[in-house]
Amino acid sequence: MKDSGDFLHFESKQHGSSFFLYYFKTLVHETPLNEHILRYLSREPLTSLKEVKDKIPITGIIITEDLKTICEKVMTGYVIVRLHDNSVECALIPCQVKKARSVSQPEVEFTVVGSKEAFVESLDTNIHLVRKRLPVHELKAFELTLGKLTNTKVVVMYLDGVANEENVNTVKQRLKDIHVDQVVDSSVIMQLISDNRNSPFPQLVDTERPDRVVSVLCEGKVVILSDGSPQALIGPTTLVEFFSAFEDYFVNWIVASTSRLIRLFAVLFSILVTPIYVATLTYHYELIPSDLLSTLVSSRQRIPLPPILEAIFLELSIELLREAGARLPTKVGQTIGIVGGIVIGTASVEAGLTSNVLLIIVALSALASFTTPVYRMSNTIRLTRFPFLIFAHLWGLLGITICFSFLIVHLLKLKSLGRPFLEPIYPLRVQDLKDAIIRLPLSFQSTRPIQLQTEDTRRFNRRTQKEKNDFHE
Amino acid sequence: MRRSFNLFLIILLLTGCVQQSILDDIQMVTIIGYDLPDEDKEDGLIKGIAVAPQYLADGKIENNVFVETAKLSKEIRSQYNSKSPKPIVSGKLEVAMFSREIAETEGVTGLVDTLHRDPSIGSRVFLGIANGDTEELLSTNYGNVDTGTYFQDILKHNSKHGMLPETNLHSFLYSYYSEGSDPFLPILDRDGDKVKITGIGLLDGGKMVSELDADNLFTFKILQEKFSSNDSFSVNLDQDKYAAIYNIASKRKIEYNSREANKIKIRGSILGVIKEYSGKALTPEALKEIEETMEKDIEKRGTKMIQSFQELGIDPISLGNAVRSKTRGEFDRKKWIDEYKNMDISFDMNVKITESGIIE
Numbered sequence: 001m002k003d004s005g006d007f008l009h010f011e012s013k014q015h016g017s018s019f020f021l022y023y024f025k026t027l028v029h030e031t032p033l034n035e036h037i038l039r040y041l042s043r044e045p046l047t048s049l050k051e052v053k054d055k056i057p058i059t060g061i062i063i064t065e066d067l068k069t070i071c072e073k074v075m076t077g078y079v080i081v082r083l084h085d086n087s088v089e090c091a092l093i094p095c096q097v098k099k100a101r102s103v104s105q106p107e108v109e110f111t112v113v114g115s116k117e118a119f120v121e122s123l124d125t126n127i128h129l130v131r132k133r134l135p136v137h138e139l140k141a142f143e144l145t146l147g148k149l150t151n152t153k154v155v156v157m158y159l160d161g162v163a164n165e166e167n168v169n170t171v172k173q174r175l176k177d178i179h180v181d182q183v184v185d186s187s188v189i190m191q192l193i194s195d196n197r198n199s200p201f202p203q204l205v206d207t208e209r210p211d212r213v214v215s216v217l218c219e220g221k222v223v224i225l226s227d228g229s230p231q232a233l234i235g236p237t238t239l240v241e242f243f244s245a246f247e248d249y250f251v252n253w254i255v256a257s258t259s260r261l262i263r264l265f266a267v268l269f270s271i272l273v274t275p276i277y278v279a280t281l282t283y284h285y286e287l288i289p290s291d292l293l294s295t296l297v298s299s300r301q302r303i304p305l306p307p308i309l310e311a312i313f314l315e316l317s318i319e320l321l322r323e324a325g326a327r328l329p330t331k332v333g334q335t336i337g338i339v340g341g342i343v344i345g346t347a348s349v350e351a352g353l354t355s356n357v358l359l360i361i362v363a364l365s366a367l368a369s370f371t372t373p374v375y376r377m378s379n380t381i382r383l384t385r386f387p388f389l390i391f392a393h394l395w396g397l398l399g400i401t402i403c404f405s406f407l408i409v410h411l412l413k414l415k416s417l418g419r420p421f422l423e424p425i426y427p428l429r430v431q432d433l434k435d436a437i438i439r440l441p442l443s444f445q446s447t448r449p450i451q452l453q454t455e456d457t458r459r460f461n462r463r464t465q466k467e468k469n470d471f472h473e
Numbered sequence: 474m475r476r477s478f479n480l481f482l483i484i485l486l487l488t489g490c491v492q493q494s495i496l497d498d499i500q501m502v503t504i505i506g507y508d509l510p511d512e513d514k515e516d517g518l519i520k521g522i523a524v525a526p527q528y529l530a531d532g533k534i535e536n537n538v539f540v541e542t543a544k545l546s547k548e549i550r551s552q553y554n555s556k557s558p559k560p561i562v563s564g565k566l567e568v569a570m571f572s573r574e575i576a577e578t579e580g581v582t583g584l585v586d587t588l589h590r591d592p593s594i595g596s597r598v599f600l601g602i603a604n605g606d607t608e609e610l611l612s613t614n615y616g617n618v619d620t621g622t623y624f625q626d627i628l629k630h631n632s633k634h635g636m637l638p639e640t641n642l643h644s645f646l647y648s649y650y651s652e653g654s655d656p657f658l659p660i661l662d663r664d665g666d667k668v669k670i671t672g673i674g675l676l677d678g679g680k681m682v683s684e685l686d687a688d689n690l691f692t693f694k695i696l697q698e699k700f701s702s703n704d705s706f707s708v709n710l711d712q713d714k715y716a717a718i719y720n721i722a723s724k725r726k727i728e729y730n731s732r733e734a735n736k737i738k739i740r741g742s743i744l745g746v747i748k749e750y751s752g753k754a755l756t757p758e759a760l761k762e763i764e765e766t767m768e769k770d771i772e773k774r775g776t777k778m779i780q781s782f783q784e785l786g787i788d789p790i791s792l793g794n795a796v797r798s799k800t801r802g803e804f805d806r807k808k809w810i811d812e813y814k815n816m817d818i819s820f821d822m823n824v825k826i827t828e829s830g831i832i833e
Binding site for chain 2: 280282288294297298299300301306307395396
């Protein structure tokens with residue numbers, strides 16, 4: 001440890017007695033160190049470490065001889081106090097520096113109405129944000145440390161008596177089974193505890209909104225928070241949950257249902273429209289209406305590429321634009337978007353590489369893929385388009401059907417923490433449809449989702465909720 | 474793992490069996506016409522005229538006309554291919570025309586069969602009979618449209634709103650194979666740079682035996698039980714007094730009783746609107762007069778029409794189907810036609826005028 005430049009160790013001699021201090025100056029908060037520790041230590045001569053523990057007004061002081069604990073603690077910002085140079089026994093005084101970003105607005109899941117707080121990198125702050133919204137003692141936070149090198153603190157939160165114990169135990173067990181050296185973000189945990197790690201579909205929802213976390217905790221789901229990550233993981237989840245924005249609960253149920261339907265339509269549109277274009281133009285010219293035929297043929301008249309290459313060329317250039325925009329600094333990124341979108345689009349049509357009909361289709365389907373509220377899911381959707389394109393080229397509409405059935409079979413096999421991923425559509429659970437493809441009014445949401453197999457299935461009494469107070473003026 | 478690899482292999486290898494037809498690399502025939510060759514070199518030869526539109530990048534449409542003569546209509550197609558820069562496909566066929574000569578001498582059965590047998594040809598292809606030279610009719614340029622769509626539009630809107638009963642491949646085959654009815658096809662003719670529907674050809678089996686001119690289509694449609702909305706009928710009341718009546722809804726009812734097997738009564742009724750009237754005031758009496766004159770006129774035309782059908786032994790208004798629906802046991806077409814020829818068929822018309830315009 002002495003190799004590190006920020007490791008300090010010195011001997012202090014006062015009143016005839018001496019003590020030794022060891023700590024990392026980059027991990028220790030200087031104000032409490034000076035104000036509490038050094039002040040009390042230097043006031044009177046010290047005789048034993050027990051005295052140190054009693055005198056210093058800091059909680060959590062440990063006296064130990066175990067070298068392993070000493071090493072671990074000093075790395076997390078503890079100060080070691082020794083009375084004699086050759087004794088092993090030390091007092092460990094917690095004095096961590098807590099540097100963290102303050103709570104700010106959600107950027108990924110921004111909503112116009114509703115809370116403007118988002119999770120930050122500090123685990124304690126995140127737990128605080130959840131606890132202050134859910135002040136009940138049933139809210140449990142099970143803590144464990146993951147990562148051989150990073151020693152990341154991970155907390156599993158659930159409502160005792162509501163969340164199914166099996167779900168909670170599954171999460172705990174899978175977390176305990178993680179043996180990797182680094183857990184830098186909750187997304188790593190998500191990949192490690194997913195039911196099917198080879199699926200492009202995310203099997204846990206991640207959110208940066210404490211209010212969403214509270215809402216799913218009340219439903220009986222399990223939430224995983226990880227230190228250093230502003231994203232909480234939610235499970236078990238279903239496919240439709242990825243297409244429901246949290247804002248759906250803030251607006252009227254009719255508006256919410258409409259926007260959910262639009263989003264689902266957008267997903268299908270985004271996946272299928274370019275493949276259908278390729279399939280019809282390559283195999284099924286009979287399907288094109290006569291009125292559209294002249295537009296389509298004359299727009300493709302000068303194009304030397306077959307539809308599949310044309311489509312892949314455009315899809316790839318859209319992906320390039322997106323990737324370049326995501327990697328570049330914000331200001332340059334915007335320019336790239338405009339330059340790429342307008343210049344490349346028009347230029348490729350004028351150069352006769354793509355037809356303008358396809359340009360519209362590809363741009364629309366790219367736009368449609370961005371309506372998905374969960375970022376991870378929208379990535380998956382854009383990726384799914386490519387196998388569909390290839391199948392459409394090889395087999396036409398039959399290929400699209402084959403690819404679609406592969407997709408459905410895959411989704412049917414998927415599980416989220418052991419619960420079916422495609423629920424409530426399959427297995428069909430009519431009751432859970434109240435908050436799936438459409439969102440019914442809040443008074444209909446009196447029971448918790450069957451999928452979660454919660455211990456307490458009732459959220460509130462629907463009858464008492466519905467009663468209206470007659471004492472309106 | 475092995476199974477999914479096999480599946481992958483099957484999918485990959487079988488792709489070689491699929492035949493592509495990329496939209497801009499094919500010639501889509503939209504209208505096809507059949508005629509007899511000009512000088513009769515050999516018997517059984519057919520001249521086929523196919524028109525395929527070529528869409529140019531600037532929005533213009535050029536119609537490529539292919540004319541070939543061969544024994545079989547599919548043989549003609551392979552001859553087209555030897556002339557065309559792109560493979561010829563028939564999936565976008567809209568209209569098939571037969572010349573009057575073919576319809577009267579050889580019959581259209583064999584030619585319709587090839588259309589019917591080709592899975593890429595839809596059953597909503599319109600059929601028609603070309604009056605005059607088929608090649609000339611099809612190779613004329615009718616403006617910046619592809620000829621097939623132009624013909625299809627004419628036939629489509631006229632059978633949807635106008636005077637024409639529906640005559641696509643499906644309805645043709647239905648009445649052709651049905652025991653109690655005979656098919657009919659519209660007759661088209663060139664009128665300068667336009668195409669005109671001049672009447673209906675009545676077929677016995679596959680051969681055209683008679684025709685109806687455009688004036689009689691209103692009556693024919695009522696007998697056919699087809700509703701139309703833009704169809705007008707003019708009534709001559711006196712020397713210079715006439716009224717035009719638009720049909721809103723028409724109904725046909727066939728009264729047949731197996732105990733009186735020799736009698737059929739057709740009751741037609743029309744709800745009409747007066748669109749034009751040359752007399753002075755439309756009094757209730759005048760309305761009544763119009764109604765009665767119209768009833769009599771239609772009845773006269775209808776009865777005459779039915780009589781000529783009976784003489785020819787054809788049944789385009791599918792009375793046979795109506796009789797069959799009320800006959801127990803086997804229905805014998807031959808026996809029915811014999812009976813039909815001597816049947817006592819009466820036609821009774823009822824016209825009701827519901828509106829006479831907004832002028833009072």
